[in-house]
Amino acid sequence: MLDLRYIREHAAEVKANCEARRVPCDIDALLKLAAERAALITEVQEIQRQQNEVAKLTKQAKSDDERSKIIQQGRELKQLFESKNARADEIDSETKELLKGIPNLTHPDAPRGEENVTVREVGQRPRFDSKPLDHVAICDRLGLADFESAAKVTGSNFYYLKGDGVLLEQALINYALRTLVNEGFTPVTTPDLARASILEGTGYIPRGAETQIYTVANTDLCLIATAEITLAGMYADEIIEVDDLPIRLAGLSHCFRTEAGAAGRATKGLYRVHQFTKVEMFEFTTPDQSEATHQRMLAIEEKIFQGLEVPYRVIDTSISDMGGPAYRKYDLEAWMPGRGDAGEWGEVTSTSNCTDYQARRLGIRYKGKGFKGTRFVHMLNGTAIACGRAMIAVLENHQQSDGTVRVPAALVPFMGKEVIGKQG
């Protein structure tokens, strides 16, 4: 959510921003409504002032006669208040609705065009003597996953992991957590569910036809799409001492996505699934630190994939392609040799600087010396490891001609073996 005052004072900028982001927003309508709201509030408050005055007069009344006259006056004011106030409430919630629909501002250097920008490509793509297998075939051959049983039990786009598949996932989680702890993050396991209001605060939309979110019947709980939601929610309505910032959390959770509208798009195997496990970086910071923090998160993501010996490229996401809360977003796309005819890039991480957009909705502020009152924190998130997709990258890049998979050195201590698919 943006500050209404900011929108009023920078209407042209906000309009241009919405346009560039391809988010249809009627700023003029919003401002008109907001003006109407202000006028109504003034009116309502004047009535309330009179009500307060009348209430005071009541107890000062000298005779019963005078008293009942004043009370009658109070009754009339009350009726007037009720009718005016109902309208004011209506306009107020309409204003908030419109306000919620306006996306965050964007970093001046973020790509503006239709296309995302590849910032750099890192690592050598592996060479294979024959056509490499895709991860589904590798999983089948080595007994790492079972998609057929999952289809019976939960339907399409679920999976069981088995054998070394389980060990590989756990190794990836522990490798990511260890890396983040070394970077000063506090590991946190979070609930896999959250209230709809928390989802909304983070910018997710729990209801509606296009929603990516599962809801739990007869409750106001949703299955989370990422630990970003629960980590952000931890500090909802809190005021943080500036000396306690930054707060760096490494969240471990399951993630659930309905993938509505994704039918037919790369749905095979582990790439697009309804449930996966993810280690997520999350940071609350002061505004002056958020850009540096964003760069650092990106660097950590790169370090993790370098450790996995997986070639990747860094994508600076076009603002026409970013989610509403993001001010700037980088993705890592890993090389997946088994995808398509000759390998393809596949998104494996994403890091966003959401500035104060989520903080304003969730009421997360900080206070400190040198300034009066409180300010909104900046909030950033980034994927450390999304298990399914990281597994694809590892399995497809490190497959060997004998059908086994080499475990990258960084994972060996966590995996307890150097090769997947060999006895022992």
Added chain:
RNA sequence: GGACGGGUGGCAGAGCGGCUGAUUGCACCGGUCUUGAAAACCGGAGUUCCCGAAAGGGAAUCGUGGGUUCAAAUCCCACCCCGUCCGCCA
């Protein structure tokens, strides 16, 4: 799931229909004193919104949402949360 008790400002903790945006203590900020600090004393201070160029004025806010009343932190209802006891249970 059942029975109680409770949710008040940054924290602690009074108030239990009008004089209370709220006593008090701690913490906080400014000042006096001091070589400096501590102590003591004096003063200041919540948040959001509306009007206003500003000075300033006004409204709301005592878990959340409704209700009763001329008037509610205080009474009633629903919900959420937090304690304690009982039952059930990995």
